[in-house]
Amino acid sequence: MSIQNIDFYFFSGTGNTLIVTKAMAKTFKENGIKTNLFKIEDSKPYDVNLTHVIGLGFPVAELSTYDFIWKFINDLPNSNGTKIFMVDTLAGFSGGIVGSLREILKKKGYNPIGAKEIIMPPNIFYIQDETTNKNKVQKGIKKAKEYAEDIIQGKSIWGRVPIFSDLAYYISITGLKITHSNLNQKLLYLTADREKCNRCGLCVDICPLNNIQIDNEKYPINMKNCAYCMRCTSFCPKNAIPCPLNYKGKTYRAVMAKDLIE
Ligand SMILES: Cc1cc2nc3c(=O)[nH]c(=O)nc-3n(C[C@H](O)[C@H](O)[C@H](O)COP(=O)(O)O)c2cc1C
Structure with missing residues (x-):
């Protein structure tokens, strides 16, 4: 059955994920799909409408994503087959988030229909020059639109690499715990x-x-x-x-x- 409504929950620290989310939303709307954008930081997970397709968009951080994004996802209500897709933006490598997120959502009863990681400029460590950043953003927008088309046409997939996904997930969760430790917050x-x-x-x-x-x-x-x-x-x-x-x-x-x- 074709998609009628999409509620797209996203967070963006410095704008990359916002650009990707908006590019996807534009494609959905051009194809007649009612699309609502919600900021994760202002949203309550238990308010999600389980009769709509749900989108999740967020940046990769420490081979994972921010704790408050995990909290939003973990607090989503159980569902009976609600279609859900994810997109993350990253500088290069994310590790285990795609596979582990899929497992969490499946356990909650969702139907994971698509996952995509889109390379965008890094916003930490080494900031690249303006031309390189602009080119990356343009490529990212193109990928986002193609991915949205795939979702509409039922061609998107959400895969998982067994063992690797789980291992990478636990490494990244350890990294997040260190980030939130008092010592790190002081250093x-x-x-x-x-x-x-x-x-x-x-x-x-x-x-x-x-x-x-x-x-x-x-x-x-x-x-x-x-x-x-x-x-x-x-x-x-x-x-x-x-x-x-x-x-x-x-x-x-x-x-x-x-x-x-x-
Ligand atoms: C604290 C922090 C950790 C990051 N860790 C990773 C990482 O593990 N892998 C990666 O490819 N990019 C990493 N990045 C880069 C961001 O994922 C990337 O620039 C993203 O597109 C930023 O999206 P935003 O502008 O929507 O916040 C990190 C950025 C920050 C701020």
Whole structure:
């Protein structure tokens, strides 16, 4: 039976996943499918409409994805065959997420109809030059549209590599646990440089975890529940929140801040 409605839940730290999600949504709509976009950070998993096809879009982080995305997925209600697809964006290698996610959703009773990983520019470590980034984004958009066509035509697949998928999943979950440890939150502390910060408050508004608060002097403070999605670092108009992991302090963003918080 052809697809009538798609509810597409997504998160994007620096815009790559937003671009891919929008490209797919455009293709769905051009083919007459009613498509709603929902931000994962503003959504409640138990509100999902199980009579619609569900889409999940998110960035890869530490060979996996952010903890709050896992929480959303793990808290999805059980279903009786709701069709579901996923797309992630990544710089190069994701490891175990595709296979392990499929197993989790199957156990909940969903019908996994498609998974795709789309290479986009890296937003951490080594930020590439503008031309390379633009080319990658264009290729990514093309792949996203093709993938959406495949979903519409029933040609998409969601595979799993036995053993490898499980192994990679457990390695990545260990990585996420380390990221959220107190030690890591202290060592890799993203904090505003008070000399540069103009106290505009954009970082507070843009943080998906409400992890940034304002002190008495209106400077932002990191409440040590950071997922390292790179939003505050990448969108700070004064480049006042350096990420110690970024080579030469360069930052990446694929969209405007307002596109992520509108
Ligand atoms: C904390 C962190 C960890 C990342 N880990 C990986 C990784 O393991 N593999 C990979 O290919 N890309 C990794 N990336 C790169 C992002 O997945 C990639 O740039 C993605 O497209 C960003 O999407 P967004 O702009 O929607 O946030 C990582 C990025 C961040 C910020």
